[in-house]
Every structure is written in C-alpha cells, then in structure tokens.
Amino acid sequence: MDEDFVERRPGDLEMYRRLDAYAETRLAPNAAAMARIRAALMGQAVAMADAGAATLALPLQPATTLPQRPSMTLRRPDVSRWSAAFLAACLCLGLVAGSVAASTAGGPFYGPRLWLEEATLPSAPLPHAHGQLDRLDARLEEIRVATTNANAGAVEAALLAYAEIVDDRPNELIAWRSLPGSQVDHAGVVHFERAPGGRGTQVTVELDYTPPGGMVGATLAKVLGTIPMREVQEDLRRFKQWMETGDIVLSEGVVRGVARRAVGDARRPAPASPRRPSPRGRRPAPGRRRGGARRPEDPTR
Amino acid sequence: MTLDEAAVERLVGDAQAGDPRAFGRLFDHYHASVYRYIVSRVHRPSDAEDLTQLVFVKALEALPRYEARGIPFGGWLFRLARNAVIDHVRTHRDHVGLESASERPGGDAGPDEIVAVRQAFDEVAAALEALTDEQREVIALRFFAGLSAREAADVMGKQEGTVRGLQFRAIAAMRRSLGIEDPDTTVVERRLRPTGEKPIGPSGIG
Numbered sequence: 001m002d003e004d005f006v007e008r009r010p011g012d013l014e015m016y017r018r019l020d021a022y023a024e025t026r027l028a029p030n031a032a033a034m035a036r037i038r039a040a041l042m043g044q045a046v047a048m049a050d051a052g053a054a055t056l057a058l059p060l061q062p063a064t065t066l067p068q069r070p071s072m073t074l075r076r077p078d079v080s081r082w083s084a085a086f087l088a089a090c091l092c093l094g095l096v097a098g099s100v101a102a103s104t105a106g107g108p109f110y111g112p113r114l115w116l117e118e119a120t121l122p123s124a125p126l127p128h129a130h131g132q133l134d135r136l137d138a139r140l141e142e143i144r145v146a147t148t149n150a151n152a153g154a155v156e157a158a159l160l161a162y163a164e165i166v167d168d169r170p171n172e173l174i175a176w177r178s179l180p181g182s183q184v185d186h187a188g189v190v191h192f193e194r195a196p197g198g199r200g201t202q203v204t205v206e207l208d209y210t211p212p213g214g215m216v217g218a219t220l221a222k223v224l225g226t227i228p229m230r231e232v233q234e235d236l237r238r239f240k241q242w243m244e245t246g247d248i249v250l251s252e253g254v255v256r257g258v259a260r261r262a263v264g265d266a267r268r269p270a271p272a273s274p275r276r277p278s279p280r281g282r283r284p285a286p287g288r289r290r291g292g293a294r295r296p297e298d299p300t301r
Numbered sequence: 302m303t304l305d306e307a308a309v310e311r312l313v314g315d316a317q318a319g320d321p322r323a324f325g326r327l328f329d330h331y332h333a334s335v336y337r338y339i340v341s342r343v344h345r346p347s348d349a350e351d352l353t354q355l356v357f358v359k360a361l362e363a364l365p366r367y368e369a370r371g372i373p374f375g376g377w378l379f380r381l382a383r384n385a386v387i388d389h390v391r392t393h394r395d396h397v398g399l400e401s402a403s404e405r406p407g408g409d410a411g412p413d414e415i416v417a418v419r420q421a422f423d424e425v426a427a428a429l430e431a432l433t434d435e436q437r438e439v440i441a442l443r444f445f446a447g448l449s450a451r452e453a454a455d456v457m458g459k460q461e462g463t464v465r466g467l468q469f470r471a472i473a474a475m476r477r478s479l480g481i482e483d484p485d486t487t488v489v490e491r492r493l494r495p496t497g498e499k500p501i502g503p504s505g506i507g
Contacts, residue, residue: 014481015472019444022425025418027445029336029353030346037354038328045321045361 105142105161106154114161129175129189129206136162185210186228203239205232304330306373313374317364324364328357331375335382338446341429342386342438343393352389356382376455379446383438383456428478436471439464 102109121131139162146154175189186209193202209228211218221227238248304312309330315323335356340349359381367377429437435457442453443464450468454461476482 012472012476015476015479016444018421018425018479019440019475022422023337023341023445026422026426027337027340029333029340030350033350034332034336034353037350037357038325038332040354041328041357041361042321042325044358045316045324048361049319049321 104154105146105158106151106156110157110161114164129173130187130208133175133187203236205236207232309374313364313367317367324361327374331378332357334446334448335378338379338382338441339386341441341445343389348389348393352382352385356385359385372455373452375448376452379442379448379452379456424479425475428475431478432471432474436467436474439467440471440475443468 099109101107103113104110117135121128139158142158143155143162146152146158171192173189173191175187186207188205188207191204191206193204195202207228211221211228213220242248304326309327312323312327312330316327332353336349336353339352339356340346343349343352356378360378363381367374372380429440432440438457439453442448442456443450448456450464451461454464457464
C-alpha cells in the first residue's frame with residue numbers, strides 16, 4: 001500500500017491517517033475470538049492431515065504385492081459398464097416387445113389392455129363416446145387382422161371385446177361414426193337420460209362433423225340454410241312428436257324465434273282454402289296480415 | 302506477523318503437503334486483515350468472526366486444489382472472503398451501521414479524549430456510509446485489509462487503474478465529507494484562475 005501513497009497529494013495524508021486509526025480502533029479483531037477460531041481450525045487441519053496420510057498410505061501396500069496392470073484395471077470397469085448397459089437395453093426391449101405381442105387380441109395381456117383402455121377414457125360424455133368409438137374401430141381392425149391370419153382365438157376375443165363395448169351402457173347412449181372415405185366425416189352420440197320427476201326421457205344429441213369444403217363449405221351451408229344442427233333439432237322435434245303421438249305432425253317449426261322452412265313440405269296436408277304462401281315460407285307476425293285475408297288456422301296448433 | 306511473498310508461498314506448499322502448523326502460521330498472518338475487511342463490510346463483529354472462521358475453513362478445504370496461476374495466496378484468500386461477504390449480505394438484509402463495530406480505545410485515555418475519538422470515528426463511519434458500494438469495497442481492501450492496488454483489483458475482478466480511480470474518488474468524497482482541505486488544489490486553482498475572477502467552491506476560498 002505504501003508504494004501507492006507516494007503519488008497522492010499531501011491533503012490525502014490526513015485522510016489516510018484517520019482511516020488507519022479507524023481500522024486499528026474500530027475494526028480490530030477480538031483476540032479471544034481469534035484464538036478460539038484458530039484452535040478450531042487447527043483441529044480440523046490436523047484431522048484432515050491424518051485422513052490424508054491414511055489415504056496416501058493405502059495404495060502403497062497393494063502396489064508391492066500385486067503386479068501393475070494399469071491398462072486392465074482401467075478398461076475393465078468400462079467394459080463391464082457397457083455390457084451392463086447393453087444387457088439392460090436388451091432386457092427392456094424384450095419386455096416391451098413381449099408386452100406388445102401379449103397385448104394383441106387373444107394374448108395373455110389382452111384383458112389388462114382392454115381394462116386399461118376403459119380406465120383411461122375421459123369422463124366427459126362426448127369425449128367418452130368418441131373414445132369408445134375409437135375402441136370399436138380398434139376392435140374391428142383386430143378382427144380383420146385376425147381373420148386374415150386365420151387366428152380363431154383372436155377373432156373370438158376381439159368379437160367379445162367389441163360386443164362388450166357396444167353393450168357397455170344400454171339405454172343410455174347410442175353412438176356412431178362415419179366410415180373412412182365417406183362424403184362427410186362425422187360422429188354422433190345420442191344420450192338417453194331420465195327427466196327429473198319421472199316426467200319422461202331427456203334425449204340429447206351430440207354431433208361432430210367436418211363439413212366438406214372446410215370453412216367455405218360451412219359458410220355456403222349456412223347461407224343455403226342447410227346447417228346440420230338445425231336439421232338435427234328438427235329431427236328431434238319430429239322424433240318427440242312421433243314418440244308421444246305415434247304420428248309426425250307436418251308443420252313449420254320455429255326455433256328460437258327464427259322462422260324456418262319445414263322439411264316435410266311435400267307431406268303437408270292441403271289447406272282448407274287455396275292460399276298464397278308467404279314468401280320464403282315465413283309466417284306473418286301476429287297482427288300483420290297481408291291482403292286483408294285471414295290466414296286459416298292450423299289445426300295442429 | 303510479517304511474511305514476504307516467498308515465505309507465504311512456502312507455507313502454502315507445506316500446508317498443501319499436510320502440515321497443520323504451516324496453515325496455522327498462514328492464519329496468524331492473514332486473520333486480522335481478513336477480519337477487518339469482513340467487519341467493515343458486514344458491520345457486526347459477531348457475524349464478522351463467524352465469517353472469518355468460515356473463510357479459513359473454506360481455505361483449508363480448498364487448499365489442496367489451490368494453484369498460484371498469477372494470483373497470490375492473499376488475493377485468493379480475499380476472494381473467498383469477498384464471496385462469503387456477498388453471500389452473507391444476500392441472506393442477511395438487516396443493516397447495521399458502522400458505528401456498531403467494536404471500539405477499543407487506549408486504556409489511559411480520559412473521558413473527554415474518548416468522547417472526541419469516538420466522535421471522530423463516527424464521522425469517518427458516516428463518510429464511509431456515504432460512499433458507493435464499490436468505493437467502500439476499495440477502501441476496505443486497500444486500507445483495512447492492507448492489499449495493494451493490484452491485489453485489490455484481482456479480488457474485485459477489475460483493472461488496476463479502475464481500482465485506483467475508485468480509491469481516488471472515494472478519498473476525495475470522504476475528504477469533502479470530513480472537511481479536510483487540500484492545499485495543493487488551492488494552489489493549482491490560484492495559478493490557473495484569470496486575474497480578478499472570484500474563486501469557486503470551498504477549496505478556492507482564501
């Protein structure tokens with residue numbers, strides 16, 4: 001430090017003197033504490049020195065009795081390590097291949113595999129139904145493969161599994177899915193649930209489809225009024241009437257305040273008197289009649 | 302205890318070879334400067350004692366792996382101390398002023414003298430507190446630990462010129478805080494100032 005002070009200005013010397021006095025007075029270590037620290041350190045140093053001496057003494061004894069084979073002693077752990085890794089990889093591969101083979105139709109692991117598929121299905125109704133449909137497809141594929149291989153046991157097992165899925169929840173749902181290559185790829189599920197208070201059965205239809213032509217096709221269908229969900233709603237309404245009355249009443253349906261064109265216009269009964277139909281099949285709003293002619297009452301309403 | 306650099310290196314070699322007494326002599330040589338550096342940074346004597354022990358324990362454990370490589374043993378030791386201080390400051394946010402450091406005035410000083418010395422040291426502590434962190438570290442390494450500018454630069458990981466600049470600015474700032482005038486500066490300014498112009502600032506008065 002002294003060699004650096006030569007270049008300082010004389011005004012700094014007073015500052016240095018104060019700092020040195022400050023360090024000597026306020027920052028001085030406690031001698032007792034330092035002695036305690038030194039004793040602890042020396043104890044640790046002696047222990048480390050003893051341990052180091054013991055470590056150094058160990059390799060000297062076998063060196064005098066055993067022949068020096070550095071190459072062998074270095075390579076042997078590498079070879080055994082690689083061999084162990086190779087054997088472990090082969091074992092894992094064999095286990096996986098054996099498990100896959102055993103989990104095919106008719107195999108010993110086929111039952112656990114079906115149980116695992118069932119246990120991992122999603123709980124939500126629609127994804128659950130889709131998962132079941134995928135399982136049906138898988139069973140059909142297994143039946144096809146087993147038939148090709150003339151494996152009667154596998155065919156029987158796959159058929160049993162298929163029947164188990166189909167009869168999985170009777171009186172609860174009916175699901176379907178379009179075959180590959182169909183014009184419109186779609187899948188649907190019909191749920192049957194008991195209505196509250198024993199007031200009938202609540203039927204819910206879930207439809208998933210891919211319109212031909214993508215977004216353009218969907219827009220075009222919307223413009224032309226051939227939206228599948230509307231058709232489904234109309235079909236549901238007619239199904240309800242058929243179940244309740246034994247017949248389908250052919251009339252226009254109004255869903256959510258939107259006038260719609262009825263599907264069964266061709267089967268509409270002829271009106272009592274010839275009349276000119278309202279444009280686009282719309283029913284005039286109450287109190288707004290055209291041409292002063294009173295519209296005949298629909299007997300079904 | 303005074304040791305030159307060659308003697309320190311010999312002790313380090315002996316300690317690496319497993320001689321506990323050599324490490325004890327290294328402790329005797331460095332413990333006061335290490336403690337002063339640490340206590341000036343953490344302020345609390347009890348913490349400084351613990352950290353001092355920690356630094357030497359780390360040094361003892363890492364000594365077999367120590368290689369000089371251009372950094373002397375003192376610089377390596379103070380790097381350990383600096384890292385220990387940084388870790389301590391990170392984990393202990395409670396701040397203790399420099400005034401709380403232990404004070405051991407001379408035994409034959411009177412009450413008035415003790416009060417005056419204590420006041421002077423309080424002023425130095427306040428001036429240290431007003432410095433930036435880097436300036437304060439340079440002061441601690443250079444004046445309290447007694448390292449050279451190069452050793453301090455090695456410890457801080459900076460250039461030697463940077464450390465000298467930090468020290469210059471720190472000393473100037475402390476001098477201003479403590480009201481220590483610099484007669485040389487006054488002379489230089491008198492020479493450069495044009496005739497009839499009034500002096501600017503406290504150093505130019507008179």
